[in-house]
Every structure is written in structure tokens, then in C-alpha cells.
Amino acid sequence: MSSFFRVLTAEGLKLRRTLAFRLAVLAPLFIVILQFTIELVRGDEESGAPPGTNPLMGFAQGILTFWTIVLLPFCAALIAALLAALEHQGENWKHLLALPVPRTCIFAAKWIAAVGLLSLSSAVLVAAYCLAAGILQAVKPGWSAASWPLPTIIQRAFLGLCATSLLLSIQMWISLRWRSFIPGLAVGVVSLVVNIIILPAGMFAANLFPWCLPAIAMAPHSPHRVLGVAWGLLGGVALGMIACWDLSHQEHQ
């Protein structure tokens, strides 16, 4: 266990000044700023929300929808590719894998680093939402009385994160196994397109398709929400373990 934590601290140090780290912070900021700008420029009557609904909840819904359907899966694909590229680029495997630590630790630490970055993204998303919502409340007269749906937002962001595990494991496995970043990104982009098509169609298959799971986990009235979160989380952990086992038995040619 101590080897694992030692490798994990090294993995943390490795993230300094990386694109993966910047992406994890900037992607959620981008979507919040975009949504914030839209809300800022349009009048209360244009919002389209039925009268009586909480404008802060509507604001959150807009952010979360785009985040779960598009940005979260895409970030997972990019982060997996970037983390793997750190090792592929400098041919660093030949050094890492010749160190006297179990190989599974090395790969498990990579997984945890990816999960850590996506968690950071979700935390940034919630924090940026709070800031933006506070400003909107101050500047928009119709919003001043709205109550803060913070627990709901934190809960949804957390569930979405859990449901991302499965697709993250798939992306990590592909990115670590192939030197080129193309297979990982190709799978990520194609799956994203499939996600965008089958999710609104309301097919049951969407509940099993890994790229649909974050959106299903965050949707407030989805009947298969528990199934989506459980499948995403447990499937992700199981697949992650299988992938670590597979990678640690691979030769480094």
C-alpha cells in the first residue's frame, strides 16, 4: 500500500504545468461563463422558464445539461489522452516500469490522477456556478428572492462524476495501451456523437451506453437514475481493475 501512495504523490507532482491540469480547470469555467453571459444579456421574460420556477435552478440546469452531455465525456477523453501522453511521449514507461514497485500501483495511480482531475473539474464547476449565481442575483432584479439550490447541484454534480467512471476507464485503457492519442480521441468523439443521438431518443439502450450515463445520472426525473449511477460507478471500478491487470502484464517493447 505504501508503494501505491508513493507512486500517487509522484503522479501528483507530474501534473504540474500540464495541459491536463489546465483543461480540468478551464473547461468548467468555460461553460459557466458561457451560460452566465447568456443569462446576463437576456431579460427575465425571455428566459423561457415557466413563471414561478427558481431562476437559479434554471441557470444550474443549463450548465449541468451541457456539462454532462458534452463537456464531461469530452474532458474525460482528453484528460485520459493527455495523462497517457505524458508517459508515451518521453518513452517514460521504460523507466517507470523498471522501478522496483508493483506495476499495478503505477497504473492504478494513473487512474486515480484522472479521477482526481475530473473531481477537480466538478468542484470548479460548482464553485464557478456559485460565483456566477451570486453576481446574477445582485444584478438581475427578478432573481433576488430566489433560493439557492446548492445541495441539489452538488448532489447532481457528484452523481454525474460517479457515472463517468465507466467511460473514463474505457478511455484510460485505450489511451495507455496505444502510444498514439488518436484511438482514444476517436473513440471519445464517436461515442459523444452516438450519445447526442440516442440520449434524446429515449431508448433503453442509452441507460447502458457509458457515454450517456453522466446525463442520466444528473437528470432530475430519470427513471433509471440509480441504475445509471450504479452501472457507471461499479462498471468503471471493475473495468479499471481489469485494465490495470492487463496493462501490468503487457511487455514494453
Next chain:
Amino acid sequence: MTDSPAIETRELTRRFGSRTALQSLALCVPQGCIYGFLGPNGAGKTTTIRLLLGLLRPHQGSIFLYGEPFTWERRDLLRDVGALVETPSLYPHLTGRENLDLTRRILGLPIARVAESLELTGLCADAGRVVRTYSLGMRQRLGLALAWLGKPRLLILDEPANGLDPAGTREWRALLRQLAKEHQVTVFLSSHLLSEVEHVADHIGVINRGQLVFQGEIGNLRGCQPPLIVRVDRPHEAAHLLRAGGWRVVEDSNHALSVQAASETDAALVNRALVMGGIHVCELCRQEDTLEDLFLRLVAQADAGGAI
């Protein structure tokens, strides 16, 4: 176990598809020596090193590190091994010090080891710069610092002086000698350049097309003394005279004879015989047979199917 070789391989064989990269390799690297592992491009040096580091699995045969069988599962044996395979494995976005700190963390070493390694490789002044801005020589040195971080008993270096200028290469040699002498480290050094190895190594292994064609102390490789070159005023008479005295003589052009005379005393005897026979000896020297020549001869012999 104390006398066991640092590295021993038995019948080590590795194929890539139908191509055999290594065939029944039997290396024996004694403890405390600098072992030069020589071979032309594609001979199988890197493959051997990847096998020694557990990056590849052998298809046959076994590896022993300090007498202990090294297998895919016995990664703990690598605690005694520091390695630099081809180009150093570095993270260009991190500083030199951070690169060392990464490995230090993984190995669970005290923080002081980073400074010691930097000092040994002369990188203290540049340790705060990101590796992206390092020159090739600095990267190679950082690679050595990385290999040396855990103070291993065995250093495995694959073409470490690749891309270094002559001054850099000399610096490397001095560094390796210092490590071997001051810290009793066994160094396994691969190269396709004889000049790189012949001045540091005390043991040599020569590999060609996956097979070992020579292994032993460097002196043994040079054991067969080159002939004595004798320049005289009357070569015909001199040759006749020496042959009569039982020497093996070949007449060269330019009034020179080449005489098979192994020892220093033999050289003196040849000289005396000639002078006593009234021949004027203008020059007496040994033709330096470089390791390069020997190497080419060994490889040619191996290719022709001959043994050494």
C-alpha cells in the same frame, strides 16, 4: 551469494515474430567491473537490456541478478539496479530537480539523494530549469542522475554517450570510472562504438545478430599481440636470417618485415639477431591493432560460422 556475478544469463532467447533477436545468450558480468557490451546496430543490445530490466519476457532461458533468479514477478530485485535505456526518460515540462524528485518519491528515498545525484552529474546550477530547455548532453547527464538516484549496486546503461561530443564523452567516461571506483558499482555499458568502451571497460562482451561472439577481460581480447614491424636496410637478407633463427617472418613493402614476436624479450632477441648479422635496423615497433580491427575480425568470424 556474495561472489555471484552481478548479471548472469543462461540460454537467454528472445524472438520478435519469426525474427530471433537473441539466441542462447550466456552473459556473465562479474561484480564491481565495468562491462562493455558491444555490438553493431540491431545486434540485440537493447533487447538484452530490456530483458534484464523486466520490460520484456524471455522466450527461453533465465536471468540471475546477484545470484537470484529474476522473473517477471520479482520486481523487488530491481532495487539494486539503476538504468538508462537509449534516451533518458524525462518529463520536459518539469525541472531537472522535479524529474529526480518524482523517482525519489516512488523509491521512497530521502530528499537529500536528489542533491547528491545532481552534484555528481554537475547539474546543480541548472536543476531549477525545465528539462525542455536542456541540451542533449544535459539530458543524458540527468538520465544518469536518475539511474544513480537509488545508489544501485548495478548500473545498466544503453548507449549513454549517444549524441555527445568528444568532450562530453570523455566527461562520461570519467564519471563512470568515478562511480565504479568510489562506490564499487558494477556498470553494464552497451555501445556500438568501441572507442567509447575500450577506455573504461575492464570486461567486454561482443554480440552480433543476437549471439555472443566474445566475452572476457579486455586484456584477453587484445591477448594475441600484434606483430613486430622491423624496418631494415636489406630486408631479404634480414628475413632469411630471422627465418633461420626460427622466427615467422612476412616481408612487407618499404623495406619492412613483420615478425611474430609476442613478448618484449622477443623483440630484443630479434634486434640482436639482426645486428649480429650485420643488418642495420632503422626502426622497430609494434603495429597497434585497435579493438576496432579485432571487433571486425570477431564479427566476420561469427558471420562465417566460425567460433572464437
